[in-house]
Amino acid sequence: MHDLGFDIAHLLAGGMVVVSLSLLYQDRLYALINGFALHSLVLTLAVGWQAYIQDAHHLYVTAGIALVFKTLAIPAALHRIVQRLGIHRTLEVVGGVGRNMLAGTALVALAILVMLPVTATANALAREDLAFALAVVLLGLLLMVTRQNAVGLVIGFMSLENGLVLAAAGARGMPLAVEISVAFSVLIALIVIGIFLFRIRERFDSVDMQAMDAFREERRR
């Protein structure tokens, strides 16, 4: 069971969890974006490796999409957005870094405790990949919760989607339709987000979500 192919897959999937954890304590926007680029790069390697050991050629396409769009294009676009909006300042991390790291560790433990017993019958590779993928998804959720900033939210969401791609790649023989659609969704998501960020800027002169919360119904009356 413990051959080299398994070990490398394990290493790469585990690497994604580590990068996810490191995203939690970034308090500067550029560092957060670069962290996301690294996250996607590790995803590319992980999916590429899965394609190689499963001999599933369509996964190379998925890996390519992760490399071109998520590692290069989207971080570059986000850099541009941040530059044009002039918001390259420090981010507020809700709840404090220490507590977030503790919560993050607890979520990773939770993911492993939930997934491993459930997938006892599946093969070891799929099991551990899935446990790591769930951990990345949960950490993405935590990242979204702890960032009030729109760019932070978007990065949290995209790191969550990276976790989903990892899960899809680990599921042996899953049809291509799903991978394409995930990539597709990220693309559209970026378009929508881009439009939003600029419109938000137009209307609010800020991308701080707290400024938007002031327009709830209760206060409008």
Added chain:
Amino acid sequence: MNALGLSAMTALLAVPAGAALLLVLLSSYRWGARLNVGAALLSLLAAVTLFGVRPEGNLYLRVDDFNIYLIALNNLVSFTTSVFSASYIAHELATGRLTPQYLRFYHAMYQALLFAMNLALLANNIGLLWVAIELATLITVLMVGLYRTRAALEAAWKYFILGSLGIALALFGTILVYLAAQPVIGEGLPAMAWDQLLIHAAAFDPALLNLAFVFLLLGYGTKAGLVPLHAWLPDAHAEGPTPISAILSGLLLNVALYAVLRFKMLMSANPHALAPGPLMVGLGLLSLLFAGFMFYRRGDIKRLFAYSSIEHMGIITFAFGMGGPLANFAGLLHMTMHSLTKSAIFFAVGHIAQVKGTQRISTIRGLTATHPWLGWGLVAGVIAIAGMPPFGVFMSEFLVVSSTFARQPGLALVLVIGLLLGFGALLWRLHGLAFGESHSANAPGPTPISALPMMAHLALVFIAGFWLPGPLVTWFQHVAVLLG
């Protein structure tokens, strides 16, 4: 014969997709509105054709006893909404809230949304189902933000974030279902085809299936507006164009719930898996009670009816969670009645907000005196949605309550309390809206002809209160048994 069925199934997807492309190219908004109505009518005809000749399913698309009826309902309400939309947008253009460019975009998006919903209902592949619901989410996000006001952008943004989260969770659930199916069915497409999944569901690993269902329920439940994942719903309904509110409430919530039900059927087919019922009953009751209390503090008329949608989604989820032929029958009937009634109410509310120039309940007064058509239409709609006889909603709510009393009197009590809370709030609000003394400026109301879609829906709901056609009852009974 089968060729006709196949082309009808293809038309359900090709007509809206083609119309969306044409509408992007068409710059005249008048022709845009006409084309929109025409395309919706064509889709409706295609949907009706499916009742006569049913095509064979394949690994991607499938028409079966469960979805055929929802497809017809979906296309019927899209058609009437497109008629309402034509009269609604002319006024929005006149008041300058929308420009012709935005309308071009709006009409194209309307057809694209219709395409996505038809695809979700027709899909036999759980991956395709997910893609379709994701597409519908993205399109509605753009539609909700159409007015470009602060509030509309905030609503669209909130919907986008929560909707994407729900979609992401649902994808994780979908992958888990595939993993459960793969050892039994083998790798590749058949392990994602819903009919294959159902045949082999008994042999799946129950633990994996349980986990998958939790993710799917939370994911698609977000889209169906179940508490505590409902936060996007009132904002999206209040800030978007009213025809979109009607589509969201009447159709898109149903589509999301339909996805949950498909997976519930898989769960029921596996004897060792967790019973999905209690989870759905819990979420349903929570939604019902929460909405019941929230009614009392609403100041915006569209928000009021958005909370009413949460309430009714709660009732439907509760009914399907209880399960059994009678409760499922009630759930299906309530799904239909709610779609028709709620979209009729939004048709009325759209015109009301236009003639009064506001959505605030406190400034809308005495509608029956100033605009009899709209006022009495709203009265009929609200009486229907509050669950009073002689309307169809009363029938279905009565069935839900009585079937629950027979099996779980404790739960029925909670259910009745929730229903009464909503009932009281709606009638209290209705009194001021319809019969109070009017002080505000009154624009002339729309012509009685533009009240036609609303009247048609209300008439259907009214008839359903007395009499349901025989084939419809047989169909409901048959599907209720399938749902388990």
